[in-house]
Amino acid sequence: MQPVLISAAKPSTAAAASSCQTPFLTDAAKLIDSAKTFIFDCDGVIWKGDKLINGVPETLDMLRSMGKKLVFVTNNSTKSRKQYGKKFESLGLDVTEEEIFASSFAAAAYLKSINFPSDKKVYVVGEAGIQLELKQAGISYIGGPEDGDKKIDLAPGRFMEHDQDVGAVVVGFDRNINYYKLQYATLCVRENPGCLFIATNCDAVTHLTDAQEWAGGGAMVGAIKGSTKKEPLVVGKPSTFMMDYLASEFKISKSEICMVGDRLDTDILFGQNGGCKTLLVLSGVTTLETLQSPDNSIQPDAYTNQISDLLSAKKVASA
Numbered sequence: 001m002q003p004v005l006i007s008a009a010k011p012s013t014a015a016a017a018s019s020c021q022t023p024f025l026t027d028a029a030k031l032i033d034s035a036k037t038f039i040f041d042c043d044g045v046i047w048k049g050d051k052l053i054n055g056v057p058e059t060l061d062m063l064r065s066m067g068k069k070l071v072f073v074t075n076n077s078t079k080s081r082k083q084y085g086k087k088f089e090s091l092g093l094d095v096t097e098e099e100i101f102a103s104s105f106a107a108a109a110y111l112k113s114i115n116f117p118s119d120k121k122v123y124v125v126g127e128a129g130i131q132l133e134l135k136q137a138g139i140s141y142i143g144g145p146e147d148g149d150k151k152i153d154l155a156p157g158r159f160m161e162h163d164q165d166v167g168a169v170v171v172g173f174d175r176n177i178n179y180y181k182l183q184y185a186t187l188c189v190r191e192n193p194g195c196l197f198i199a200t201n202c203d204a205v206t207h208l209t210d211a212q213e214w215a216g217g218g219a220m221v222g223a224i225k226g227s228t229k230k231e232p233l234v235v236g237k238p239s240t241f242m243m244d245y246l247a248s249e250f251k252i253s254k255s256e257i258c259m260v261g262d263r264l265d266t267d268i269l270f271g272q273n274g275g276c277k278t279l280l281v282l283s284g285v286t287t288l289e290t291l292q293s294p295d296n297s298i299q300p301d302a303y304t305n306q307i308s309d310l311l312s313a314k315k316v317a318s319a
């Protein structure tokens with residue numbers, strides 16, 4: 001089946017742009033020249049739900065032909081890198097598993113980076129993506145979708161046992177969150193000495209359908225913050241863990257990275273926290289009005305309507 005293409009909003013008016021501190025991207029060639037690596041957020045940049053955004057394949061091809069390294073980063077933890085690879089493939093995009101960094105992978109990579117003890121296990125509040133990445137990393141886990149149907153009968157004297165060997169609770173977006181999981185995670189964090197509380201992301205909302213915004217991973221993380229009174233260690237955007245990991249894994253300099261995203265509080269902040277150049281696209285959740293609002297303090301280096309605007313560099317080159 002052919003992917004459905006959708007177009008981003010019409011170019012903004014010069015009058016609207018003039019009140020914004022962030023300039024509209026006018027010289028795509030200069031931006032491309034200044035970066036060796038482009039990190040793209042996925043939803044709202046590459047696709048919207050299951051629809052590819054107009055001009056994406058041509059843009060990625062052009063950047064690759066110019067020798068740029070491309071990396072795709074998403075806070076969505078419900079899928080593993082392998083599962084994301086299939087999504088790219090289904091949209092007709094040629095992207096390898098090694099180029100994809102999901103927050104599910106970040107959670108497993110973080111635990112590996114701290115040499116998480118092999119006799120400890122992880123309790124997962126989240127979906128299959130986290131479990132698949134933990135498995136790939138050789139880390140034992142319990143919970144996740146298996147606990148999705150569990151109910152608690154609060155009969156007098158009810159006492160819940162929990163595994164004393166849980167050394168970390170990893171919390172991500174979970175469509176089957178329930179009281180069992182909340183209580184289990186709470187017991188592990190509160191009662192197991194040194195148990196880590198790791199969040200894949202704290203996104204307030206997510207775009208499960210294109211009709212409205214839905215409660216995001218921050219809702220699940222917030223519940224366990226509430227019951228444990230502990231702050232989680234966040235491994236997804238805007239935390240710099242993934243950026244540091246990418247820089248060291250691929251041996252790239254952060255000042256030569258351009259982070260391209262549609263969200264100010266995750267993507268653009270992620271780029272800025274990592275010392276990268278930042279480009280906001282208006283093809284996702286952020287409107288020009290939000291960018292230019294006096295309430296917004298996050299200003300990217302430039303903004304544009306969609307990533308295919310970078311194709312103008314090709315026209316300059318061939319002119």
Ligand SMILES: [Mg+2]
Binds near residue numbers: 044261
């Ligand atoms: Mg996005």
